[in-house]
Amino acid sequence: MRVAGKGLVDCSKPLRFLFDGTSYQGFEGDTLASALLANDVKMVARSFKYHRPRGIVGAGSEEAGALVTVGSGAHQDPNVRATVQEIYEGLSAQSQNRWPSLGFDILSVNDLAAPFLGAGFYYKTFMWPKAFWEKLYEPVIRRSAGIGALSGLSNADRYEKAFAFCDLLVIGSGPSGLMAALTAARAGADVILCEEDSVFGGRLNGESLEIAETSGQDWGTAAIAELSSMDNVRLMSRTSVTGAYDQGTYGALERVSHHMTQAQGKPLETFWRIVAKRAILAAGAIERPVAFRNNDRPGIMTAAAVRTYLHRYGVAPGKAVTVFANNDDAHRTAKDLVAAGVHVAGVIDTRTDAPDGQGYPVYKGAEVCDSAGRRALESVSFRYADGRVDKLQTDCLAMSGGWNPTVHLTCHMNGRPKWDGSIQSFVPTEGMVAGLEAVGACNGAFSTHAALLQGNAAALTALGDLGLKTIAQDVPDAEDAPYRLKPLWAVKGKGRAWLDFQNDVTVKDVKMAAQENFRSVEHMKRYTTQGMAPDQGKNSNVAALAVLADATGRGIPETGTTTFRPPFVPVSIASLGAGAQGKGFAPERFTTSHTASVERGAPMIEAGLWYRPSYFPATGEKTWRESCDREVGYVRNAVGVCDVSTLGKIDIQGPDAGAFLDFVYTNMFSTLKVGRTRYGLMLREDGTVMDDGTTARLGESHYVMTTTTAAAGPVMRHLEYVKQCLRPDLDVNLVSVTEQWAQFAVAGPKSRDLLNGLLDTKIDNENWPFMACGTVSALGVEGRLFRISFSGEHAYEVAVPARYGDSLFRTLTSRAEAMGGGAYGMEALNVLRIEKGFITHSEIHGRTNAFDIGMERMVSQKKDCIGKTMSERPGLTDPEREQLVGVKPIGPVKQLTAGSFLFKSEDSAVRENAQGYMTSVGFSPEFGTFIGLGFLSNGRARHGEQMLMVDHLRDVVARVEICDPVFFDPEGGRVRG
Amino acid sequence: MAELLAKSPCDGLLPVTHGSVTLSEMDMTHLTSVAPYKGRDADVSDTLKQAHGMAFPAPNRATGKEGARAVWFGRGQAMLIGPFPDAALSADAAVSDQSDAWALVRLEGADCENVLARLVPVDLRQSVFKRGHTVRTQLQHMTVSITRTGDNAFLIMTFRSMAKTLVHDLETAMQGVAARGTG
Secondary structure: OEOOOOOOOEEEEEEEEEEOOEEEEEEEOOEHHHHHHHOOOOOOEEOOOOOOEEOOOOOOOOOOOOEEEEOOHHHOEEEEEOOOOEOOOOOEEEEOOOOEOOOOEHHHHHHHOHHHOOOOHHHHHOOOOOOHHHHHHHHHHHHHOOOOOOOOOOOOOOEEEEEEEEEEEEEOOOHHHHHHHHHHHHOOOOEEEEOOOOOOOHHHHHOOOEEOOEEHHHHHHHHHHHHHOOOOEEEEOOEEEEEEEHHHEEEEEEEOOOOOOOOOOOOOEEEEEEEEEEEEEOOOEEEOOOEOEOOOOOOEEEHHHHHHHHHHHOEOOOOEEEEEEOEOOOHHHHHHHHHOOOEEEEEEEOOOOOOOOOOOOEEEOEEEEEEEOOOOOOEEEEEEOOOOEEEEEOOEEEEEOOEEEOOHHHHOOOOOOEEEOOOOEEEOOOOOOOOEEEOHHHHOOOOHHHHHHHHHHHHHHHHHHHOOOOOOOOOOOEOOOOOOEOOOOEOOOOOOEEEEOOOOEEHHHHHHHHHOOOOOHHHHHHHHOOOOOOOOOOOOHHHHHHHHHHHHOOOHHHHOOOOOOOOOOOOOHHHHOOOOOHHHHOOOEOOOOHHHHHHOOOOEEEEOOEEEEOOOOOOOOOOHHHHHHHHHHHHHHOOEEEEOOOOEEEEEEOOOHHHHHHHHEOOOOOOOOOOEEEEEEEEOOOOEEEEEEEEEEEEOOEEEEEEOOOOHHHHHHHHHHHHHHHOOOOOOEEEEOHHHEEEEEEEOOOHHHHHHOOEOOOOOOOOOOOOEEEEEEEOOEEEEEEOOOOOOOOEEEEEEEHHHHHHHHHHHHHHHHHOOOEEOOHHHHHHHHHHHOOOOOOOOOOOOEOOOOOOHHHOOOOOOOOOHHHHOOHHHHOOOOEEEEEEEEOOOOOOOOOOOEEEEOOOOOOHHHOOEEEEEEEEEOOOOEEEEEEEEEOHHHOOOOEEEEEEOOOOEEEEEEEEOOOOOOOOOOHHHO | OOOOOOOOOOOOOOOEEEOOEEEEEOOOOEEEEEEEOOOOHHHHHHHHHHHHOOOOOOOOEEEEEOOEEEEEEEOOEEEEEEOOOOOOHHHHEEEEEOOOOEEEEEEEOOOHHHHHOOOOOOOOOOOOOOOOEEEEEEEOOEEEEEEEEEOOEEEEEEEHHHHHHHHHHHHHHHHHHHHHOOO
16 A cells, blocks of 8 residues: 655656556556555465465565566566566566466465475476376476466567776665765766666665765765766666676676667667776675565565665555564664554564564564465464464564675675674675675675765775775765674474575475485575575575574584576576677678679578578579579580689788798699689698688789688688797788679680670680689779689689679679570589589588598698698598598489488498498589589599498488599590680 | 779668767778788888878877878788878788778767667777777677777778678667667
8 A cells, every 4th residue: 555755656647557457556666566565466476386375575676476477479578576677557467377367376286285395306206207207297397387488489679788888887876885986986987886776776765764964865866966967977777787707897787668668769678798997886785584484475575675665665565564573673664664654563573682662562582483364464473482372463574584785796706705693694705806895785784874984985995996086075974773683594383484485495395405415505406496596596595504504503604605696687688699689690791793693583592601692593493403404504505603702812912922821731832923823722730621722823922812701711810820820930911802802703615705795805715824813904994813613614703893793793694694604603503513523611521631532642742831740640541531532323313412321232321331421412414413522431442333322311322333523524624725 | 885883882771860870881992901011110101101191000099080091900900091002002011902892881970989889899988999099899790990080980890791780780779879868
């Protein structure tokens, strides 16, 4: 119910929202949790395993109970904490893990079966029969357990990631964070202040504390006003810092439009990577629940959450509130409620020396031992030290077992917190994250004044580290009450006392873990699943390990904590990978002929990041094979045109360019004449083939190397490595010119005729023989011409500056068509090169050496080169190694497939008998059959042998004959034509 | 006689404006990579000064001005942007024509730093990355060269073939920033 005159919500702005289909009203500034409590909705969820009714437990991002699903369809967002979700007009939220409805849930029978379903139940029970696990047990368990569900649809929301930099990152805007930010900002530091709430101020908004003789809330508002007026300060609300990483990098999740009806182009979330020279953690603390029987009933929440709902939202979570505490701090809940006119049924304090009540009874030396109520709390039972049990009628229990400092970020780089017995809490160990200092409640300083002092001091230290002049600040007076607490983790007694509300883990489960020898806290966690739910144990870890410590007879510090890992709050994968959905996964690279190719209907296939035409369908063609055969015919009989711009091109210049190439290639390039091109083979340092291609000598000290498309980047990197690390003595410079040139293969008997129609100076066989290269002028544009061939035909590659690529491609193809040829794609290119036995990375796939591909004579004996010595290891020239061969079908089955294996005809087709494998296949119109390349043990000596090719995946078995890998024009006369 | 038509890398894609920021393509011009040979840095710098009015840039710096700029482009390498390179440079440096290899775009407007903050993992705030500063870095998944050319203006260069992705990624970031109203 609402409490008049309280809260920061805007009562002039009512909003309507739906929860489980029912319409409710809240106000601007409400969270879903506060608005539901204002409407007296107590039960909001069913629990993970036992389907028990669950309510709202806290008021912050650590919420343990109120997980809901927001939105529907592709926008469906599961496991949203109702305490974080701000309401907006039209918000629609659903409860989770219930069927058919929250009030009547079939699977709540699990709760009755609880004696059988304790920790370890699944491990012990569903062992046998083995096959049942996957088919029966797991599906059933998955259906009954769990929390929210994904929609199964592609995410339709917009996400963003971003980078930010600052001198000082302040995490949290409670009193310590604000004080730190003020001190640092006034001294001129670049400050980023992150606050996960929608309003700044942290606990100041949830308390009635005074700072500098004004309300803490007003002091905070004034501080934010001052900070927001400064150019050197960036205020980031709705931003949770999720992780601490190396070198001052912090991850942060900003909820940009989760609170809006219409995002209007804004992203839903932005994931920030903030790089800070120094950071101050002012993350506060989380109040810990106490484990007692039925402590999970809706209406039972933390004491500070009740104060937050009162002061921040103007909501009383109950009409008759009871407080259960082991410390002085929680008594403020009772005082504040009474001051606001809310009835307090009483304060039950475990301490005999608890403070007296001010307008409410205090039951000293007593502890709550049970609760009752159907779907929400109706009464609590409490027990005095002498065993006497009393009952209080109450609809809200505000409990406090003390506070756990939010040490998480200080532990993200594998640090562990240390135990402080005086406050019965883990506190940060100094220096666990370089450049990060914890202050205030997260550092175990629980009074407001101590928080202000620590915030100021840490800022001064950071300023000193940054070399900035510090200005002495007056730290205002504030509440400075001592933190008095008597430890209490679990109330003894029968029944289930809940530790982890999200994963349904009880005190008994933890004791059972200890009993079954899962005594390490890490083992206990895995055995019970405590701390493995969305809250990652923020509400339960310390209490669970305290129970474990007790059960194993050790102290809490000896028991230790589990590992703290990022993220601090749940982070959507979509925000981490923002921009990378769908095609955003990688950049797309388009050739200059892309548009013209697509206009011709060519299906574009990916080649690395590039897109290349597979084939160019002609009218009436029904299959790609028809197109491919026709395009092969262009090259064999007339002239074909193909964009080869994607091949890597590297300018190699300098007095030592030739010597450099001699070192990286197996063969000699320093002897190459200017105006000539040579095929080269490159080895890795281990002697395996790295890449191949042609290199042209354009000038005395100027070469241009061609790499394969796939290896353009790796070869460039390799050459840089050789230049910088292996041969720094050589004076040579390298630069990629791949993108500068649009380069087209012009291949076929009529290739020269086609080119001569474009070239401003005609060429002939004498002035431009096979392997010649040089500068030409084509239609008035200066370009380069190389007489090289990847098809075995009389062929050229012509290159022009890329701006003319589109125009040249269109001109070449239309003129080729007039000569009985035309454009050809990757399929035809592949067939042409297989017919010639030319290799690609299908053959030089990283396991083959020069010997294997029959090129060992290309490894020059006159010089050294990278990989030479290693390629001479005896095993690498063993005749039994698999060697490159040609393969053709000779039986009734004419199909060959790449990836299939070769077997002797008499052997059974099992792995042990495999003699080799197929790497490339294609249908050769020239031979009217499939032909292929492959590797076969001692293959060069086995030409003519008949074998079986077996493809176990595609179920193809073909009788084949092994042959020379060069099928077409083995004498090579055509290239010189 | 037929002639070949020239197309710029971002042909048909630019300019676009979202909020305060405009992305436009720079006019096609001469781009030349210049990499001095061993011990010739000073000679190359002298030639650049005499012929084109700027020194060879130090790492992460750009020299010259609009129309004739030298941008540090990696280890021992600068990109001369604007003038046709003086022939004397070839005596002391590897000189390669790159006029068509790179897409050059200009990002300009009050929020341009915020736009780049969505894509680039480098501190580009003016207090740190001043006019005349340049960096080879990453923009989303692309390698780029970014140079500050004004208080609210950057020159961004990426591979010509990636022009479409560059425009797409920048435009997406521009829309996100524009939708927020402020950074």
